Amino acid sequence: MNEGAGGLSRLGTLVGAVAAPTSLVTALLYYFGYYHAYWFFAYFRVNSTVLGFSTADYLMRSLDVMWVPLTVLATLGVGAFWGYDLVRRGLAARLGPVARRRATAALAVAGLLLTLGGLWSTFRVTFLSDVLTLAPLSLSVGVTLLAYARHLVRRTATEPVPVPEPVPVPVPIRVPAPVPVPAPAPSREPAPEPGSPSPTPPDTTPDPPPAPSPRPEWATLVEWSVVFALVMLGIVWATNDYAASVGTVRAKRFAAGLxxxxxxxxxxxxxxxxxxxxxxxxxxxxxxxxxxxxxxxxxxxxxxxxxxxxxxxxxxxxxxxxxxxxxxxxxxxxxxxxxxxxxxxxxxxxxxxx
Structure with missing residues (x-):
């Protein structure tokens, strides 16, 4: 069973039951529109809260914020799906087990470094904070890489390990001298009746190792909930910074063209x-x-x-x-x-x- 797909499916059902998609999208658009208006008028030294903007005003302003992020996310999403199919069908078949383990380790290390950089930037100003949206995107991308590396490790652990066939070794043939064979002693066991099956020899094949017990459903759900929360918080943080930047840039352009x-x-x-x-x-x-x-x-x-x-x-x-x-x-x-x-x-x- 694919725990990742099952966890995401159950998480999507839970999120849909708790928060209606329309309400969630409207709240996010309102939030981004608010920050766009705030920073636009802050450039002219006006507090936007005194202007009495309506919900429709904030939603209209959010379109200016969301156009570029949605385009970038959609493009990256399509590239990620196509790239995943390319790696899974083409590249993974050409790489040996050692190369696949090294690639998984590289993904895990890169994800860990990006995640630590994003978390560090949430508590203090770092070199990542000097570039627009770099710190929050480091958090989202890092957590995604860690989750994907973890998925690869689990899938590798559940795959059967191929057992190599023994290579036959040629043995020199020696013809021994004929040895007189004594006549066999009469057997006391009754002779098998005609048509009865021959006795089955005992099975000497070792038992396979016991399969690992499946993870509890609640553990998979909690894990994917945390991953989803961290990725979405990074995306919202990045969009918030982008909204502030767009508002300021629009104000500067307006002032330059008065x-x-x-x-x-x-x-x-x-x-x-x-x-x-x-x-x-x-x-x-x-x-x-x-x-x-x-x-x-x-x-x-x-x-x-x-x-x-x-x-x-x-x-x-x-x-x-x-x-x-x-x-x-x-x-x-x-x-x-x-x-x-x-x-x-x-x-x-x-x-x-x-």
Whole structure:
């Protein structure tokens, strides 16, 4: 019986009974989307928790995180299955027992080193932490190699050991001198009746060694549960680091292209005292008979997003060194007007009187 396949099958049944796949996937996507949003707005010095993102907002942002990891995992999975079939059918048949044992030992040593490096990186910053996702992937890959090496050892232990046939040794033939044979004494045993089977000689073949007792089912299930947990924790850890990196990279690209985004003019019924590099405040003059609905106008801004009941804006000249971000409430006292990107030079100066 294949303990590995049976353990994985029972583990999959148990996981499916405890956590519905849809709920688990949704929770992971929400988690990765949260970290993507957190690090994106942290680059602009805005705490994303004040923006009131909905579950749909986080799920949409998680797609930007999961695209590359899912593609890489799918490619590695296909390569692993094809490579396993190639090794099992082709290479393993050409290698002798000694070479197979050495290859298994090499897999076990590599898996142990990678696992120790990943576990070490969970408690302190190591050289693996300097490369994105290298430390968590070391943990996942190392545990996988150890489990596979253990599977090979078990399969080798259950295979029958071939017994070599004895090689016949030529013996010189010597013809002895004829010796007179005395007449046999009369046998006292009764002669076998005609048609009765001849007596069977005693079996002198040694008994085979007793087969090892099978492992308890609970031990196999616990072992594969621990392996699955460690591999998945490493993958989640790697994806979390990747989500933080993607959020920061997207924010840097957005900041680098501020001059190409549509300019945003903010009209407010009251003074907002907005400031920042390139932000201009204009007091809208009242007419002869009417009072302007929005008495203040602010130019030199770019809208990042509108989430819930808030706007997030940054100055067009925003820089990581001294730039600020603005969070405005979305209500009837604030109105936004969009125009050509400031980099085109077609925005024009504020109109007197608004």
């Amino acid at each position: 001059a190409d985004y549509p300019s945003t003019v903010v009209y407010s019924a009251h003074s907002l005292a907005l400031g920042g590099p390139g932000v201009r405040e204009t007091r809208c003059a009242a007419g002869a008979d009417t009072e302007p609905a929005y008495g203040y106008r602010y130019d030199g801004l770019v809208l990042i997003l509108q989430s819930g009941n808030q706007y997030v804006l940054v100055p067009t000249r925003w820089t990581p060194e001294d730039g600020v971000a603005l969070v405005l409430p979305r209500n009837d006292s604030v109105r936004l007007e969009f125009g050509p990107p400031p980099g085109t030079g077609r925005g024009g100066a504020p109109v007197p009187g608004c």
